[in-house]
Amino acid sequence: MSSSPQVSNAAVRVRFAPSPTGWLHIGGVRTALFNYLFAKKQGGKFLLRIEDTDTDRSEQKYTDDILSSLKWLGMEAEEPLLYQSHRNKIYHEIANSLISQGLAYRCYCTEAEVEATREQMMKEGKKPMYARTCRERVDAVTGRTSFAIRAKFPLSGLTRFTDMIRGEITFPNEDLDDFVLIRSNGVPTYNFVVVIDDIEMKISHVIRGDDHINNTPKQVFLYEALNAKQPLFAHLPMILGQDKKKLSKRNGETSTNAYRSEGYLPEALLNFLVRLGWSHGDQELFTSDEMIALFDLEHVQVSGAVFNTEKLLWIQGEHMRKADPKRLLEIVKTDFAGKLSTTSLERLNSAMGLELITFVQQKVKLVKELAEQLHPLCEKGVMTVDASTLKWNKDEVLKNKIKDAIRSLIAELKPAAKEPSQSLGAYGYDHVKVDTLLRALCEKHGIKLGDFTGPMRLFVTGQATSAIGLFDLLSILSWDVIEARLEACLKS
RNA sequence: GUCCCCAUCGUCUAGAGGCCUAGGACACUGCCUUUUCAAGGCAGUAACCAGAGUUCGAAUCUCUGUGGGGACGCCA
Numbered sequence: 001m002s003s004s005p006q007v008s009n010a011a012v013r014v015r016f017a018p019s020p021t022g023w024l025h026i027g028g029v030r031t032a033l034f035n036y037l038f039a040k041k042q043g044g045k046f047l048l049r050i051e052d053t054d055t056d057r058s059e060q061k062y063t064d065d066i067l068s069s070l071k072w073l074g075m076e077a078e079e080p081l082l083y084q085s086h087r088n089k090i091y092h093e094i095a096n097s098l099i100s101q102g103l104a105y106r107c108y109c110t111e112a113e114v115e116a117t118r119e120q121m122m123k124e125g126k127k128p129m130y131a132r133t134c135r136e137r138v139d140a141v142t143g144r145t146s147f148a149i150r151a152k153f154p155l156s157g158l159t160r161f162t163d164m165i166r167g168e169i170t171f172p173n174e175d176l177d178d179f180v181l182i183r184s185n186g187v188p189t190y191n192f193v194v195v196i197d198d199i200e201m202k203i204s205h206v207i208r209g210d211d212h213i214n215n216t217p218k219q220v221f222l223y224e225a226l227n228a229k230q231p232l233f234a235h236l237p238m239i240l241g242q243d244k245k246k247l248s249k250r251n252g253e254t255s256t257n258a259y260r261s262e263g264y265l266p267e268a269l270l271n272f273l274v275r276l277g278w279s280h281g282d283q284e285l286f287t288s289d290e291m292i293a294l295f296d297l298e299h300v301q302v303s304g305a306v307f308n309t310e311k312l313l314w315i316q317g318e319h320m321r322k323a324d325p326k327r328l329l330e331i332v333k334t335d336f337a338g339k340l341s342t343t344s345l346e347r348l349n350s351a352m353g354l355e356l357i358t359f360v361q362q363k364v365k366l367v368k369e370l371a372e373q374l375h376p377l378c379e380k381g382v383m384t385v386d387a388s389t390l391k392w393n394k395d396e397v398l399k400n401k402i403k404d405a406i407r408s409l410i411a412e413l414k415p416a417a418k419e420p421s422q423s424l425g426a427y428g429y430d431h432v433k434v435d436t437l438l439r440a441l442c443e444k445h446g447i448k449l450g451d452f453t454g455p456m457r458l459f460v461t462g463q464a465t466s467a468i469g470l471f472d473l474l475s476i477l478s479w480d481v482i483e484a485r486l487e488a489c490l491k492s
Numbered sequence: 493g494u495c496c497c498c499a500u501c502g503u504c505u506a507g508a509g510g511c512c513u514a515g516g517a518c519a520c521u522g523c524c525u526u527u528u529c530a531a532g533g534c535a536g537u538a539a540c541c542a543g544a545g546u547u548c549g550a551a552u553c554u555c556u557g558u559g560g561g562g563a564c565g566c567c568a
Binding site: 017021124127170172175180212246275282285313364449454464 | 504518530532561565566
């Protein structure tokens with residue numbers, strides 16, 4: 001995504017902070033996008049942090065995927081990435097300092113004990129929480145060496161913060177837990193490190209999914225405990241599946257690379273995503289520059305949005321038609337080479353290939369479909385086709401008339417193509433001329449144009465449905481290929 | 493269960509008290525165009541969760557109810 005010149009506002013710093021425990025989630029992309037757009041619009045910076053504190057589930061391949069997908073989408077970090085796994089020492093120092101200030105404490109309870117009280121409270125109809133057994137403990141428990149570190153969260157009062165999208169949100173402190181800062185295995189938790197790192201990175205605006213609203217009071221407590229200035233919070237509505245529940249693998253495709261391999265263009269995916277929870281009047285279609293110029297938090301929706309694949313496909317089609325054919329050619333070559341043969345790929349690189357793309361991109365929506373359409377058109381030989389559905393199978397007389405007409409057509413075109421490997425377009429047979437010629441032949445042989453073109457289209461395009469008209473094909477494809485395919489048609 | 497958030501066509505949304513007999517888009521239906529159609533053009537169906545209040549006036553403000561979602565982890 002390119003960025004138009006904006007006023008520089010160095011104070012605006014936002015981040016996208018995924019955890020590398022899965023492929024880049026499409027909902028994560030929307031979060032990243034809103035952060036990115038906000039930063040670009042304000043002239044601030046977009047940063048990236050890898051939240052890999054969950055050592056069991058974090059994997060390098062997922063980090064690689066997140067980075068390559070973001071690059072594909074044109075949203076790259078403007079400062080070096082921060083990896084939480086590299087900052088363990090700092091987290092421990094801060095935790096210990098909180099203990100010495102009386103803002104955190106060591107908890108010697110085992111996970112099983114904590115789990116037991118949680119279940120008990122649930123049964124009693126209370127909010128499941130830690131029983132605060134170790135909160136006022138002064139010494140270590142005899143016989144136990146392993147401990148977690150917990151926040152000493154206030155027992156009463158209110159914690160509030162202002163959300164830029166929803167206004168003031170208030171939580172009674174008594175409903176909040178003494179959450180864990182450092183696990184007994186020494187690994188710090190999300191709620192703890194997110195605050196430390198946002199302070200370290202000088203994040204001014206935390207823009208994230210609204211599933212984090214409930215985490216915010218815990219984090220507000222930590223900002224105060226660490227004596228740091230709170231960032232401004234903006235909680236985005238969730239992206240929902242068709243079942244109106246949080247989008248997950250169960251109710252829709254969530255990995256970004258899946259959309260790429262389906263043949264979606266990055267700008268189309270972003271355009272679709274930006275309209276999920278944000279609007280600018282009646283405008284549906286945005287270029288990447290327009291998104292940056294128009295984006296604002298004021299028009300972000302508060303309620304969840306269902307991920308609508310049909311609309312995504314429509315937006316994709318709109319962007320496909322506007323895309324630069326040269327760029328589409330490159331995408332076909334890098335992402336969809338497998339849809340073509342060595343020969344068709346080679347011939348696609350010619351002027352003919354580019355001309356075909358300009359036609360096919362008007363009809364087809366996905367780049368994958370573009371590649372599939374292009375293959376038989378660029379192949380040199382005769383394609384195997386299923387002629388059983390042709391109308392002429394039911395009418396022997398018609399079939400002969402059509403074949404006669406095709407013979408006449410070959411007889412007329414063959415001498416015209418002085419160099420058979422050239423296209424007839426090179427000899428003046430453009431769309432209009434082909435049109436006139438075919439209509440004249442139909443009249444002469446007493447057949448309908450539709451009946452005439454049916455079998456020809458099947459054999460020339462090599463497929464049942466073609467995104468490009470026969471008249472155009474006859475002038476674009478090289479004559480030797482057309483002739484061979486028409487001959488095959490005569491033999492069928 | 494407890495806490496938090498939310499509530500306009502099937503879906504994405506416009507809407508900041510009168511401009512709303514609620515607008516746009518996707519999808520759907522019909523028609524047109526046409527050399528196939530998967531493109532294009534035109535038209536149509538379709539919504540303010542309910543009830544009270546505030547007001548001359550409410551989709552817009554308040555309250556209650558209902559419904560939905562999210563969070564309640566030594567996941568992030």
